[in-house]
Amino acid sequence: MSGDSVLQVRDLDVHLGRGTARQHVIRGATFRLRPGEAVGLIGETGSGKSTIARAILGLVRPSGGSVQVDGHELVQRSARAWRRLRREGAVQYVFQDPLRSLDPDHRVGDSVGEPLRIRGVASAEVRERVAEELRRVNLDPALADRFPSELSGGQRQRIAIARALITRPRVLILDEPVSALDSANRVAVLRLLEQLRASDVTLLFISHDLGSVAGVTDRTLVLHEGRIVEDGPTSRVVNAPAHPYTRLLIGSAPTLRSGAIDAEERALLRAELAASEG
Numbered sequence: 264m265s266g267d268s269v270l271q272v273r274d275l276d277v278h279l280g281r282g283t284a285r286q287h288v289i290r291g292a293t294f295r296l297r298p299g300e301a302v303g304l305i306g307e308t309g310s311g312k313s314t315i316a317r318a319i320l321g322l323v324r325p326s327g328g329s330v331q332v333d334g335h336e337l338v339q340r341s342a343r344a345w346r347r348l349r350r351e352g353a354v355q356y357v358f359q360d361p362l363r364s365l366d367p368d369h370r371v372g373d374s375v376g377e378p379l380r381i382r383g384v385a386s387a388e389v390r391e392r393v394a395e396e397l398r399r400v401n402l403d404p405a406l407a408d409r410f411p412s413e414l415s416g417g418q419r420q421r422i423a424i425a426r427a428l429i430t431r432p433r434v435l436i437l438d439e440p441v442s443a444l445d446s447a448n449r450v451a452v453l454r455l456l457e458q459l460r461a462s463d464v465t466l467l468f469i470s471h472d473l474g475s476v477a478g479v480t481d482r483t484l485v486l487h488e489g490r491i492v493e494d495g496p497t498s499r500v501v502n503a504p505a506h507p508y509t510r511l512l513i514g515s516a517p518t519l520r521s522g523a524i525d526a527e528e529r530a531l532l533r534a535e536l537a538a539s540e541g
């Protein structure tokens with residue numbers, strides 16, 4: 264059934280920790296990303312968003328289920344096969360803090376071009392592709408000569424995205440890409456994500472904030488205590504949420520004013536949520 268899916272996650276289970284600290288963190292998560300789709304994955308702190316991303320990248324070993332990229336099963340692979348896959352860059356990951364992707368001692372152009380140089384691409388072509396990617400993320404190619412410390416947080420995040428895009432990944436995962444930014448920089452990065460949504464890039468935008476995700480995604484998944492409780496077109500999830508937990512999230516998102524709820528309604532939703540969990 265992976266048919267037209269770039270990424271297919273099915274019945275994914277992840278346990279973390281050892282002994283009495285062992286936790287069932289992801290519980291039967293199932294979802295897929297179709298080519299060119301921009302999908303949001305939202306949930307509060309500790310719901311398991313980053314663990315799902317880490318499982319897709321082979322950084323944690325699932326205890327059950329399946330992860331397929333372009334129909335190729337990844338869960339059974341060896342650690343070495345995962346490393347090769349990450350080097351090939353089929354799935355790329357952008358951190359909340361762009362400084363984790365960028366070496367402070369390297370010029371921007373060197374950091375963005377590094378994945379191509381590792382693959383043996385000639386220097387002239389690397390320079391050309393770096394300029395192309397910087398333009399694609401709405402930055403002046405002249406920034407290639409600067410160091411990360413000379414740039415704003417939003418510029419750095421767009422550079423981390425350029426570095427991730429340069430390998431032409433099948434899936435781009437962005438983990439809280441705007442959470443550490445001030446509002447002007449956040450707007451610049453969200454504008455870029457809107458552009459990527461309109462392009463053929465397939466992306467998974469992870470956030471605790473439905474307000475950030477709403478404007479730049481086609482579909483939204485809601486994660487609650489390791490379970491996907493909602494999966495639908497973003498406009499439907501925002502305007503007619505089916506699950507009480509989603510209604511609570513929308514009520515707490517200041518940017519989604521039409522959905523704002525008062526304390527009494529919040530208490531009712533919490534009771535409904537507790538009842539739904541039996």
Ligand SMILES: Nc1ncnc2c1ncn2[C@@H]1O[C@H](COP(=O)(O)OP(=O)(O)OP(=O)(O)O)[C@@H](O)[C@H]1O
Binds near residue numbers: 281308
């Ligand atoms: N190494 C570990 N051992 C045991 N439990 C862990 C480990 N890493 C994470 N967890 C637990 O797994 C759960 C999910 O964590 P995860 O980081 O995936 O959540 P998240 O939704 O991404 O949260 P945040 O938004 O804070 O990053 C949390 O309850 C966390 O305490």
